[in-house]
Amino acid sequence: MVSTSRLPSMFQSSRADILLFSLPCKSPMLPHAKFWKSESDRKVLPAPTTIVPFAGRIGANQEFSLDKTNCAQVEILQKFPDAAPWIPLRDALSLQHFLQPELWKAATIEAVGPTFATGALVPSLLGGVTAILVLPLLIFATGPVSGAHLNPTITIATFFARLATLPRCILYVAFQTLGGTIAGLLLRASFDTRSFTVPGCYMDSTKVSSGNAFAIEFTTDFALIFTAFGVGLDPRQRSVFGPALGPIFVGITLATCTFVTGFSRVGYTGFSGNPARCFGAMVGSHFASYHWVHWVAPLCASIVHGIVYYLVPPYSRGRTPPASDGSS
Incomplete structure (x- = not known):
């Protein structure tokens, strides 16, 4: 062997x-x-x-x-x-799963979330209340088909936690980004201008540096991933929360992160929480030089969480006992 x-x-x-x-x-x-x-x-x-x-x-x-x-x-x-x-590892990285029609159907549903989640909202309080109300509903609506990630941060985190394959991760992130792009273009058409901002996706670069933004985004993204796994993805909670309460607690987690970071720095409109949402907002308006933070910070947080998840696994990976050699 x-x-x-x-x-x-x-x-x-x-x-x-x-x-x-x-x-x-x-x-x-x-x-x-x-x-x-x-x-x-x-x-x-x-x-x-x-x-x-x-x-x-x-x-x-x-x-x-x-x-x-x-x-x-x-x-x-x-x-x-x-x-x-x-x-x-071999199965997680296999590209043959791109040929599964069911995977493409699930990825298509993943485009729905960012389409409805992108909007020019009043930061912090209203954004948090919206997350509590809307996110659980979207999870319940899309969960039976795709699993209701609706967010590249969650999808990338599940890949590094060995809960999703690379093809699923790529397709989900691609369609989530597509959904965010459609939302950004709809905002531009609704406002009839490119001069709008989406809180959580823009900051005053004269007051907040990219390094400061990365530190806040990384910390908050890790908190979001860790908490979302604890209440919505970790199998240890199956008898505690289950499929009914998990989405509600994930919505509360996102709402809390949105509310708290909205007051963290002057000139900072709150953490992104969803790279696809910010990508769409910038497609509809203007791309900012610090947009890389919205992608790199969740990626780094997902990798760190994946390491933690590997070292403290939620499953007991039982070993098959060695065959007896006949000795006493």
């Missing part, structure tokens, strides 16, 4: 990953995913078991992820490796 000890990446496969196809069949790993508890409801309403499993779903990942050690799930895991957490 080939040793995995030399893999340098945080994506290093565990022995359980390698032994996937050699393990005996188990009983079904989880009950069928369900939103309804009533037997009569399940007879009338359509069953959600046709939803494509995806371990990186916000709020519902616990209900729609698979057990990679269950040989009955081999076929779906070959098609969608991120149906189970802790994706092996």
Whole structure:
């Protein structure tokens, strides 16, 4: 057997990953995913078991992820490796998953969030209230199809946390950015001018340097990712929050970050929180020289969070006991 000890990446496969196809069949790993508890409801309403499993779903990942050690799930895991957490490096980076139509459908839905999330809002208070009300609704609406990331920051973080494949990450970020671009152009058409600002995406560069902005963005993005994983993506919370409360708590997290950073510096309109939103705002108005901060800070925060997530994993990655050599 080939040793995995030399893999340098945080994506290093565990022995359980390698032994996937050699393990005996188990009983079904989880009950069928369900939103309804009533037997009569399940007879009338359509069953959600046709939803494509995806371990990186916000709020519902616990209900729609698979057990990679269950040989009955081999076929779906070959098609969608991120149906189970802790994706092996080879599967996470495989480009053949670009050929899955279901992945493109999910990515298309991801364009919806930034389209509605970009707007010329009053900063801090109103932005926070809007996040509390709108974000959970968008998550509930798009979650069954795409997992409701709606934000490149969350998507990139799930990739580094081994909850999403590279093809899914690329497609989601591309369509999220497309949605933000459409929103920016709609704002320009609505205001009939390019002279507008979107709080969280603009700052007074004479008062706040790019370095200062990066420090604030990185810190807040890491807080957003860490908290969002804790209440909406971490499987340890499946019996505490589950698919119903997770999206609401993610909305509260974003609202808190938006409100607090709106007062952090004079000339700073608050943290971005969503690079696609700021990209769209600048497409509709004017690109600023510090726009790189809106992308690099979430990327760095996602990498750091991925390292933390790898060192303190939410799953117990059980090892297969060594075969007995017959000695006492």
